[in-house]
Amino acid sequence: MPISSRAAFRDELLALAKNDKRLIDIEADLGGQTNQFKAEIPDRYFNMGIAESASLDICTGLAKNGLKPVFSTFAPFVALRAAEHVKLSLAYMHANIIIGSCYGGASGGWFGTTHQSLEDLAIIRALPGIKVACPYGEKETRLTLDHAVASNDP
Template sequence: MSETQTGGADLASAPEAWLRENPKLSNRQIFRHALARFAEQDARLVLLEADLGGGGDPFEARHKGRYFNLGICEATMLDMACGMAHVGHVVFAHTFAPFGAMRACEQVRLGMAYPRANVKLVCDYGGVSGAFFGPTHHAIEDLAILRAMPGMTVFSPADGLETILATREMIHHDGPVYMRLGRNRVSRLEAPREGFALGRALCLREGTGVGLIAHGEIGVSVALEAARLLEGQGVSARVVNLHTLKPLDEAAILETAERTRLLVTVEEHNILGGLGGAVCETVCAHGPARQVLRIGIQDRYDPLAGSHESLLLGHGLEGAAVAERILGTLSRPQ
């Protein structure tokens, strides 16, 4: 199915039905369709991209006067986005995560975050999803950098439905937002999303032994698989989708700490500075005292290109590996 053949359901009013009609779209493709549909409802929306257009992109095809491809000029794209935001547009800037969050970091900091510009930076290739391009195209530090910027909202959706719901919420949120997406993985969760809101975590599974806290299409799927495997070993696991890393739902973290005896963070990001760091900060600041096992990118760059799955396996980001680490931690004397 091409990006322009999307069936009969309306994405805006019936996103679940629309997703069922489009089962092969990745989150980054879903974002494009969502923004194009919401732009029909809101004339303020514009989309800027850094050399990502073409190929039947739905926004470019349906809203030519509100679409600008800046080429491989991420800093210029952010400068232009911030300027357009200051005259009343709701601006989405779309590029690869390593370039939007790091190459254009000064523009994000001084143009978006400092003046609280109404710009939504949406970046693909989060984590190591740009695997075969090598570390120049990996983004394992982006969440640590951007959640440290005052005023930023930082979001990492777990599947296609969350991508649609978050895109709609970002339009109505006044201020700078960073939404992190992957590359080509197709992600669909069965969990209901009633009452979805930026900044409010979702409990996807109840449990009392271990608290798995995750974000993103890799982190949440791996956490759910690990919880299923742990159940077979007699270990009850709670799974929390902490999709918004800033503002952080500290109450959800503390509730999970109260209900379980081990906290485990799962994310496709460096174990330093991302979700793992945020959970450790929260527990240390507020209690209760809990050991936190941080699972993610193991503070190293991958010097060799490879498949996305092979790089994830190399960092232990796989359900069986996570379950094994948890069992090993629980077996050690406290």
């Protein structure tokens, strides 16, 4: 039975991290109580709370020191709340950070208006040097994350 893209992202990240000690899981309070990465590799898991901008600053420091941070949050929050940090860290500094975001556009609307952003994809795509992918389903999500981890581009 297929699993959600969000669950596939978490599962694939954990599998990749078991073989790549550079991978660091940083998230904005999305893990809940049963985060498998936290359970299996607690020294490389950080729940930063609702602090997207600060999280990206931390990711930048980690990336510039040879680690490969993977930051996850809802798409509207990374594209709007943390847009300046995405611009500086990924686009201008070319920091090797992977951002995995769920609920782009209006798909997270059931959380309320704060979780909707029709312009999120347009904002990130307008920044230079950042590769953007919008995978559909479990298989594409896993393949996209595999490609991102193998790449040296933001």
